[in-house]
Amino acid sequence: MSELFPRKQVMGFLFSLLLTAVALAVYFFDMSYAAGMTILLVTAFVQAGLQLVVFMHAGETKDKGAIYTNVYYGVFIALVTIFGTLLCMIWGYV
The missing domain is CATH 1.20.5 (Single alpha-helices involved in coiled-coils or other helix-helix interfaces)
Structure with missing residues (x-):
């Protein structure tokens, strides 16, 4: 039964939620412009790569x-x- 559970997709979804929470924290914490933009750019590129590999099945x-x-x-x-x-x-x- 465990082979039928989409473990990779669920973990990808949870990691996407974590990356979204980190990006949202930039708004709520009073960060400098450079620190905020760095965090936003890194989380955006990581999330785009995650979406490409996990949900669009680019490497399969x-x-x-x-x-x-x-x-x-x-x-x-x-x-x-x-x-x-x-x-x-x-x-x-x-």
Whole structure:
């Protein structure tokens, strides 16, 4: 009967709740801007990875290498876009 229980999904859900509580604690505790943003960014990326692996079953198919390559490429493009925008609009480089 224990093989029918979705232990991995339940543990993933509980860990997601824990990460959400940590991110919510940033709001309730009076943290500095840098500490709050660091905690929020770390919890956001960890939770996104958790969702991808546990609930979207990214590593359970035979083409998991292609899936992870596409995820890395998407993260790279997002970071280039974000930092390029900051570079041009905020930091004043053209």
